[in-house]
Structures are given as C-alpha cells and as structure tokens.
Amino acid sequence: MSDDSWVSDSAPYLRPHSGKAPDAWTDEAASRGRRGGQKTLSVATVAAPEDIRAALRLAPGAEVVVRSRLILLDDAPVELSDSYYPAAIAAGTRLADPRKIPGGAVKLLAELGFTGEEHVEQVKAGTASRDQAALLDLEPDSPVLQLTRVNLTGEGVPFEVAIMTMPPQRHLTYRLRTGAR
Numbered sequence: 444m445s446d447d448s449w450v451s452d453s454a455p456y457l458r459p460h461s462g463k464a465p466d467a468w469t470d471e472a473a474s475r476g477r478r479g480g481q482k483t484l485s486v487a488t489v490a491a492p493e494d495i496r497a498a499l500r501l502a503p504g505a506e507v508v509v510r511s512r513l514i515l516l517d518d519a520p521v522e523l524s525d526s527y528y529p530a531a532i533a534a535g536t537r538l539a540d541p542r543k544i545p546g547g548a549v550k551l552l553a554e555l556g557f558t559g560e561e562h563v564e565q566v567k568a569g570t571a572s573r574d575q576a577a578l579l580d581l582e583p584d585s586p587v588l589q590l591t592r593v594n595l596t597g598e599g600v601p602f603e604v605a606i607m608t609m610p611p612q613r614h615l616t617y618r619l620r621t622g623a624r
Contacts, residue, residue: 480515481524484578486541488530495527498593498604508533510548513578514607520579523608532557532602552602560597566590571608579610586611 491499491507499507507527514522526548528538537544537551544551552558571579571587579587587608594603 478515478517480518482513482515483541483543484511484513484523486510486539488534488539491527495604498591499527499529499601501529506530508539510538521609523575523578525606525608527604527606528552528602548603557596557600557602559594559603561595561599563593563595564590568611575608579608581610 486508488506488508491501491505495501495507496503496505499505501507506529508530510526510528512524512526513520514524530539532552532555533539536555538548549559567589569587569589571581571583571585573583575581575587576583576585579585581587587610590607590609592603592605592607593601594605595601
C-alpha cells in the first residue's frame, strides 16, 4: 500500500459484512480496481499472552483462540493480522476452525451476540521480527507499524483484540464523522 492516496474507512471492518465480495477487504480493494485477498497462516488455542489477557480482562491462565492471517493486495503482502478471542466465546465455532469464515469474523461474532459498539485503537512503531519481515517481504529489522484494536460490546465487554502489523509505507488515515451529512 505505497499509494499515499489510499484512504480507508474503518467502519466496514467493524460491522457485519454486507458487500458483494466475501469480505470487506476484498470489497474495498475491488472498489479501487485492485485484488484484495488473505491467507490464513494459523488458527490455534493458546494460553493468553499477558497483554492480550489484560485487554480481554481474562483470568490468569485463560486461553484464547488466535487467528493469524496474511493480508494481500494484488497478491503482494500488505499486513499481518492476528485476532485473539476468548476461548469461552470461540471454542467450537468457526473462529477456532482454520477455514475461511463465510461473511467474516465480525458477522459470526454478531450471530454469537457480540457486536462491537466501542473500539479502542493504539498505533505504535516497532521493528519487524524475523518471521514478520519474511511474511511481509521486508528486510530483517525493518520498521513496521502496529495497530492494536480492542473491540467491546455496548456493555463494555471486550471480545476481540486484533493486532495488525504493516510495512512502514502504509499510511493510516482516520476519518471521524459526527452528525448527519
């Protein structure tokens, strides 16, 4: 995503997908004459890392399901996306299955009763790990941007932590709308 003119609206990624393509990213890329895609790298149930455990307000020793994906634009890697869900929510659902989720995880979560009403994001710069650099086709120790998003219900219950790692040429633009247009 080295094209500085690419401005993305987060809203389609935060509500159940209703577009023509199988997911919001494929729709967004297609609207610009490009091909969006993704490859599932792994799906596993693991002990929650401390930062994820804290963000999801889980008890010590709790497990999470983590879905790791490589996001592609015209078959080139543009982002790594790791989504963490409490095992109490994800176990036994398509979230814990390595296959693609029809309609996407947001749609499935809504069907399970978890609709994001609040989204807390943090952006930080860092250095790509060896694995991240290889997957993103970067030189070792390249700088990366990391966006961490915690999705919460209207009652303030966190149900997903998504960590997106992007090459440094990725530009994040936030567009906030207040009131009617």
